[in-house]
Amino acid sequence: MLAQPTHFTAGAHGRWQITAIEPVIGGTLPAADRLAVGPPGRGAWQLSGIGSNLRYTTADERDALQPVSAPLDRGEALHGVLIPISKSTAWWALAQDERRAIYARSGHFSIGKEYLPEVARKLYHCRDLGGEFDFLTWFEFAPEHQGAFDKLLKRLRETEEWRHVAREVEVRLVRATDGEAPKPGE
Amino acid sequence: MLAQPTHFTAGAHGRWQITAIEPVIGGTLPAADRLAVGPPGRGAWQLSGIGSNLRYTTADERDALQPVSAPLDRGEALHGVLIPISKSTAWWALAQDERRAIYARSGHFSIGKEYLPEVARKLYHCRDLGGEFDFLTWFEFAPEHQGAFDKLLKRLRETEEWRHVAREVEVRLVRATDGEAPKPGE
Numbered sequence: 084m085l086a087q088p089t090h091f092t093a094g095a096h097g098r099w100q101i102t103a104i105e106p107v108i109g110g111t112l113p114a115a116d117r118l119a120v121g122p123p124g125r126g127a128w129q130l131s132g133i134g135s136n137l138r139y140t141t142a143d144e145r146d147a148l149q150p151v152s153a154p155l156d157r158g159e160a161l162h163g164v165l166i167p168i169s170k171s172t173a174w175w176a177l178a179q180d181e182r183r184a185i186y187a188r189s190g191h192f193s194i195g196k197e198y199l200p201e202v203a204r205k206l207y208h209c210r211d212l213g214g215e216f217d218f219l220t221w222f223e224f225a226p227e228h229q230g231a232f233d234k235l236l237k238r239l240r241e242t243e244e245w246r247h248v249a250r251e252v253e254v255r256l257v258r259a260t261d262g263e264a265p266k267p268g269e
Numbered sequence: 270m271l272a273q274p275t276h277f278t279a280g281a282h283g284r285w286q287i288t289a290i291e292p293v294i295g296g297t298l299p300a301a302d303r304l305a306v307g308p309p310g311r312g313a314w315q316l317s318g319i320g321s322n323l324r325y326t327t328a329d330e331r332d333a334l335q336p337v338s339a340p341l342d343r344g345e346a347l348h349g350v351l352i353p354i355s356k357s358t359a360w361w362a363l364a365q366d367e368r369r370a371i372y373a374r375s376g377h378f379s380i381g382k383e384y385l386p387e388v389a390r391k392l393y394h395c396r397d398l399g400g401e402f403d404f405l406t407w408f409e410f411a412p413e414h415q416g417a418f419d420k421l422l423k424r425l426r427e428t429e430e431w432r433h434v435a436r437e438v439e440v441r442l443v444r445a446t447d448g449e450a451p452k453p454g455e
Contacts, residue, residue, distance in 0.1 A: 086396065133399075136361040136363075137364050140364050141364050141365060141366040141367075142363075144364070177322075178323050178327050178331045179323050179326060180328055183365070208397055209397075210272065210321070210397075211272060211321055211397040211398060212398065213272050213273065213274070
C-alpha cells in the first residue's frame with residue numbers, strides 16, 4: 084500500500100562522509116566522497132530500498148527486540164555503515180520454512196540482539212525492485228562501539244546463513260562535520 | 270537479483286477480452302475492453318507485479334503442489350481471472366509467524382490444492398513496488414471449470430485470512446477469439 088523507497092545516493096553531497104568501500108563478496112561499488120539518504124538524487128551510484136514487513140522474525144522475537152532496540156539518528160551515533168547484500172539464486176528457491184530454519188540455526192536473531200541498543204539498525208528490501216542487491220542493511224553507532232560492531236559482522240559472516248550470500252559490499256561512513264546542511268528531505 | 274515485472278495493461282488491445290470488472294472490497298478499476306499481459310503498455314490502467322520467492326509455503330507444501338500444478342497457457346484454458354488484492358496495514362504489522370498461522374488456520378494451501386490441476390494460478394507481488402495493490406493473483410481454467418473456480422473463490426473469501434483483505438477487484442476474462450495477434454513480447 085504505497086510504500087515509499089529510501090534512496091542512498093553516493094556522490095559529492097550528503098550528510099555522511101564515505102571513509103571506505105570494501106567488497107566483501109563479489110564486485111565492489113564505485114568510489115565517492117559522500118552519501119545522501121532520502122529522496123532520489125544523482126551521483127556515482129544510487130541504491131534504493133523499502134522498509135517492508137517482517138519476513139522471518141516471529142512475534143516473540145519482535146517483542147524481545149522492541150524494548151532494547153535503538154532509533155536511528157541518535158546524536159552520539161556518528162558512525163554509519165551501509166552493507167548492500169544479495170543472496171544466491173539457490174537461497175531464493177528455498178521454501179519459507181527452509182530459509183527460516185537456516186536463519187534460526189545461524190543465530191541471526193540472537194547474535195543481532197546482543198549488540199542492542201548500541202548498534203541501531205534498519206533493513207531495506209530491494210529484491211522486488213529489480214536492483215542489483217536484495218537488501219540494504221543500515222547501521223548507526225557511537226564511535227566507541229566500533230569494535231562491538233566489527234565483532235557483530237564477523238560473527239554473522241561465520242554463520243551458515245552467510246554461505247548463501249552471493250554479493251556483499253561494506254560502505255563505512257562518518258557523520259560529516261563540515262556543517263553541510265542536509266539536502267531538502269534528507 | 271534483476272527480477273523482471275509482468276505488466277497487466279487494460280485498454281483497447283491484448284489477448285484477453287474483459288467480460289466483467291467487479292469490486293469485491295473497496296474501489297473498482299476503470300472499465301476497458303481488453304487486457305494485455307507482458308511488457309509495459311498504455312491503457313485505461315496498468316498493474317505490475319513480480320513473480321517472487323515463496324513467502325508462506327513450506328517445503329512439504331511445495332513438494333505436494335508440484336506434481337498436481339498446471340502451467341499457464343494451456344490450449345483449453347480459455348477463461349482467465351485477474352484478482353488484485355491489498356491486505357490491511359494491521360496484517361502487514363504482524364510478525365511472520367502470526368501471518369503464517371492465519372494462512373494455515375484458513376486452509377489457504379489445502380483449499381487451493383483441491384482445485385488443481387483444473388485451475389492454474391500464478392502470484393505476482395507488488396507491495397514493494399509501491400503500487401495500489403499488494404498482490405496480483407492470476408488464474409486460468411477451461412470453461413467447464415468455471416463453477417469449480419467460483420467455489421474456490423467463495424471458500425477463500427469465507428476464511429479468517431480474508432478478514433485482512435482491504436481491497437479486492439475481480440477482473441473476468443476470456444481468450445479473445447478475433448484472431449488479434451499478441452503484441453510483441455506478450
